[in-house]
Amino acid sequence: MDPRSEVLLRQADLFQGPLLIAGAAADGLLGQLPQAQAWTWHAGDHGWLQQRFAGRSHFGVDVPEAAFDAAVLCLPKSRELAVYLLNALAALLAGRSLYLVGEKRGGIEGAAKLLQAFGKPRKLDSARHCQLWQVTVDHAPEATPLDSLAQRFELALDDGPLQVISLPGVFSHGRLDRGTALLLQHLEHLPVGHVLDFGCGAGVLGATLKRRYPQSQVTLLDVDAFAVAASRLTLAANGLQGEVISGDGIDAAPDELSAIVSNPPFHTGVHTDYQASENLLLKSAKKLVKGGEMRIVANSFLRYQPLIQQALGNCETRAEGDGFRIYRAIRG
Known part of the structure; x- marks a missing residue:
């Protein structure tokens, strides 16, 4: 299992409600979070997830039209992409929780500072060479059109x-x-x-x-x-x-x-x-x-x-x- 998914499962009690996992890995995480759905922009990961969790994976560049009360972003390699994704998710989560999980060598500590635009972030966990951060979205931004970036x-x-x-x-x-x-x-x-x-x-x-x-x-x-x-x-x-x-x-x-x-x-x-x-x-x-x-x-x-x-x-x-x-x- 992807180490980021392992960290999420260490805090599984937080993720039992309707959840969107953006950048979800091709692993069995959805099988252990029954109300979670995946959003991915990687065609191979989407195919793998669809085969095993039919109807629970969404592919594309826009936030899927799925009902969720919280969202997790699995940190991508590109900082510019992380900015777009966090903004797109936070725009839909006023008053609710946005989580960020990523590997230390992938820059999670620096990326966590991006959450400050939406509220006061806090680190929830550090394990498997990863960190998990959470912010309550007190300042929901306007969604930024992808074309403008x-x-x-x-x-x-x-x-x-x-x-x-x-x-x-x-x-x-x-x-x-x-x-x-x-x-x-x-x-x-x-x-x-x-x-x-x-x-x-x-x-x-x-x-x-x-x-x-x-x-x-x-x-x-x-x-x-x-x-x-x-x-x-x-x-x-x-x-x-x-x-x-x-x-x-x-x-x-x-x-x-x-x-x-x-x-x-x-x-x-x-x-x-x-x-x-x-x-x-x-x-x-x-x-x-x-x-x-x-x-x-x-x-x-x-x-x-x-x-x-x-x-x-x-x-x-x-x-x-x-x-x-x-x-x-x-x-x-």
Whole structure:
């Protein structure tokens, strides 16, 4: 069980009424809190929870329309996202309790200070390298629209400027990361057809691909609901059409792809996790048509080349720079 869930169960008497657990982990916590419901923006966690606790998990970027008398936020990695989520929950909890739980190495002590905007916070527990805080919402804020927290920036590309719209919690929020910057320079001569931007984030690659290959169908896929929302905003800002879907890894992608382009993720929360990236590499052959191509960027220290060779039988380093490598492989 997630250590944050274990801390909540140490104080289970506080959570027996109608409760919303925001950022709930994929574990058995709901089974021990019968009136609790989960809100998550991670498609994999939502799928796991729905399978085991049907109707008690909600997925998306907005507070679900569920009845609750108190709420717990499991601290996310992004401080900007934590601010949005706490504000959204506190706006609905005037006079009631808002809880914050998180790991010490995830910054829970600093994040707990955010509760001061709503009342006088107090620490309830410290265990499992986590802390649990509570505040009675004496000063309920006005809900802040998510769009108002978007960060917009412009990329100067060879075929004209690209408008990018990023949302709190999205990878490389408000800026272009170095890996994607390198990959943007090496998108030439991709097969035309159905192209996938895997782990799309704010949609930089997907939007660029659609503009560069207008005759191709472009699908953007991410596990995170905030990334999906940001990608849709980025496509709209540039007048581009593309399918944006949420799903847990490459298994959620369409079949018969002519190309997979990605700056694959390998971090989840405060823990490092390579599973999504490794699954992408190992299962790419099942998603690509014969002659289809995978082109990805990765940190140079990641040993992805053997996995790509294992899956597709070939792999070349297309470019290297700034601590990153571009890998290219063709399905035979």
